[in-house]
Amino acid sequence: MSLKEQMTGLAKRARLASRRLAAMSEAEKNRCLHAMANAIEANAEVIQTENAKDMAAGREMGLSKALLDRLLLNDDRVAGMATGLREVADLPDPVGRVLEESVRPNGLKLSKVASPIGVIVIIYESRPNVTADAAGLCFKSGNTTILRGGKEAIHSNQIIARTMAEAAVSVDPEFPQDAIQVVPITDRAAIPELLSLTEYVDLCIPRGGENLIRAVAECSQVPVIKHYKGICHVYIDANSDASMAEEIAFNSKVHRPGVCNAAETLLVNEAVADRVLPSLSKRLTENGVELRGDVTAKTILSSVGIPVSEASAADWDEEYLDLILSIKIVANVGEAIDHINNHGSGHTEAIVTNDAATAKRFQTEVDASTIFWNASTRFTDGGQFGMGAEIGISTDKIGARGPMGLRELTSYKWLGVADGLIRE
C-alpha cells in the first residue's frame, strides 16, 4: 500500500468515527474518559515497557539528556495522564452550547449551536504524554484525533492511544476505535500526504518549535491553527505606579522565563524611565537577568552602574526563552503600540498605567491574542482563564485565538426550526 493510500485509509476511518462521536452524549463521553484514565493506570507497566523501547532507541540515536528526559514516562507522568483525563471528564461538554438565538420576523427560530469540528490532526514533538492530553480534549469536544508525535516516541504514543481506545470500547461497544489514531509511519512524507486530505481532515494543530510549525503550515492544505512563539512586551506608561510597574515587569520576565507568555521586551515611557528603570533593573540583574537596552536605556542604566549591553536590531524580534530582557524607551503609548505591532508575535502584551483612556487605547490598537492592563503577561494560560485545560495558545486570528480549551475545539452550526416555512 502506498503512503498516500495508507494516509487516506487512516483519515477516512477518522472521518467515519467522527460521525459517531458527534452523536455521543456527555455522559457517554465521560464514561469513556474515566475508563481511559483507569486503563492508563492499570496498564502503567505495559506503557512503561513500550516507553523503555523508545528510551533505548533514543539513547542509541544520541538524543540529548533534555530530550531523553522529555521522552521518559515515569510513574508521575503516567499518573498525570490519568489525572488529566479525569479532569477533562469533569469539564462541561462544549458541544451543544447555544451561542446565539433569535426568532426571525417570519417565525423561524434560529440558533447558533457549538458543534464538533470533526477530524483534527495533532502534530507534536517529544513528550508522549501529549498523546493522552490532546486525544482526551479532542474526544470530549466530539472530535476524532490523528496523532503524529516525534518518531522517537512512536512506541509510547501507540500504546497510549491503543490503551485509551480499547478502554473506551470496553465500556461503550459503539465507541469507534478509530476515534484516536496514531500515524503508524515515522516517515516525514506522511505529514504532507495526510494534510492534503481536505475531504477527511478538518484542522491541524501543530505543537512545538517554530520550525515544526512553519513546516506544517507550509505543506498543509487543511486549515492550521498555529501556536507560534511569544514575543511579549510590558509597556510602562508615563502615568503609572512605579512599584506596580516593577512587580509586573519583574514577574513577566522572571517567573518562568522559558515559556511563551514570558516577557522578552520592556518598553518604558521616557517620562518615567529615570524613575522606574534603575530599581527594576537592579532587581532583574540581581536575579540573573541579562539586560540589552537601546541607547537611552543604556545611558540611564550605565549612569547608575547597572550592567547593560546595547540591543541590536535583531533583539526586538527575538524570543529569548531565557533570563534576557531587551529594553526600549518610547516617547508615548502610540510608539509603544507601533513597536509591539511591528515586533510582537500576537501572543500577549501588557500595559501598566493608571490612565483608563490610555489602557483602552492600548487594548484596542494592539493586535494580539491577549492584552493585560496592570497584570503580568504570565496569565495567558488555559488554566488561568478557567478553561480547565488547554491544547495550546493560538497566535492565529481565524478560528481560535489565545488559549485553546474545549470550547475552542468546536465549530458551530445554525439550526432553524419552523412549522412548514417556505420562502415566498
Place this chain on the structure above:
Amino acid sequence: MSLKEQMTGLAKRARLASRRLAAMSEAEKNRCLHAMANAIEANAEVIQTENAKDMAAGREMGLSKALLDRLLLNDDRVAGMATGLREVADLPDPVGRVLEESVRPNGLKLSKVASPIGVIVIIYESRPNVTADAAGLCFKSGNTTILRGGKEAIHSNQIIARTMAEAAVSVDPEFPQDAIQVVPITDRAAIPELLSLTEYVDLCIPRGGENLIRAVAECSQVPVIKHYKGICHVYIDANSDASMAEEIAFNSKVHRPGVCNAAETLLVNEAVADRVLPSLSKRLTENGVELRGDVTAKTILSSVGIPVSEASAADWDEEYLDLILSIKIVANVGEAIDHINNHGSGHTEAIVTNDAATAKRFQTEVDASTIFWNASTRFTDGGQFGMGAEIGISTDKIGARGPMGLRELTSYKWLGVADGLIRE
C-alpha cells in the same frame, strides 16, 4: 519592480492601514461609509465611463452575453452599490462586542471581545459591484481589503475602490487610503504571490465557481474561508405532514434553482414514499423540473405515469443549479443522515418531520452549516438570518460557518484587567 515586490508593497500598506482602522470609532466609520455612498452616486458617470472600457474590451474578447451582463454597471447597479453601503452604515458595529466575561478567583477581570481580523483578500469573478459590497462590509468590521476581481472588470473595480477611498479621506483626513485597494495587476501569478504573505495578510475569501475557489485554496499560505457549492437535501421522514413536506420540497427546489441553497436531492422515507412522491413529483414536473430517481423512486413514479430517469452514481454528488432533482428512497433517518454526510457539501440540509427526537437526531448528526427542521433550504441567507448583508456562505468549519455577515468578519481578543496582579 518584481511581482513579488509589488504584492509585498500592497500587502504591507494594507497591514499599516488596518492598524488605523482598528482605532476608528463606529461614528467615524459610518461617516466614511455615507461619504462613499454619496461619492458613488455623484461619480456615477465616471464609473460608467470606466465600466464602458471593460464592456468594450469584453466584447472584443468575445465574452458571453451572460458574462457581459454581469459586467455591466447600469444605473440601477450603481445606485445599488450606494444603497448597500448606506445599509452597512446602519448595521451595528461588530467590533468591541463582549462575547464572554468572567472574574477569575484571583480578581482578574477577563473578557473576550470581538476585534477586526486585519487584512482580508477578496478574490471574485465578474460582477464589479462586489467591489463596493465587499469593501464596505470589511471596512465596517475594521478590516482593510485587497480586492482581486476578474481581469475583465479591472477598470470598473479600480474606479469604484478609488471613489470609495477618496470619499472617505474627504470626510476623515486620517482615513488610510490603503484600506481599500484593488490589485492593479491582472496577471494570475499575482494571486499565489499575494497569498504567500502570511505576515501581512490574515484571511482570503474567494467568491465564485468551484474551480476558482479550489485554485485559491491550493495556492494559499494564508487561511482561506471557502464558499463551495451547495448540494442541499430535503429529507421527508416517515412521521411527517404530507402537504408540509410537499411545500418544503417544492420551495427548496423551485423557488430559485440557480442558487447555492436550492435543494438538489430529495430523500424520502420508504414508509411514506408512495403517499408523498406522486403528488409532489407531479407538481415538480408541471413546473419544469426533471426528475432522476433511484430504482425504487423510479418504480413508484413510473407506475403513476410521471416521467423520471434513473439517477446515476454521479447524480448524488452534483450541484445542478438548475430545474433537476435527484430522488432517493431511504429506510430510515439514519440512512438519510449517512447519505447527506457522504454526498452533501456541508451547506444546508432540511428535515420534514413531526417527531422532535428524529429532528434532534438529524440536526445533531448531520454535518452542515445550517440544518432546518420543517423549513425550506432557501432560508440560508445573511438577510434571512438578520445579518443585514452577507459576504457569502461559508462551507468551512474553522472561522465562520454558514452565512457571513459583519460579525463573521471579526476575530476576538482576550482583555484582562487587574490592579497590579502577578503570578505567584
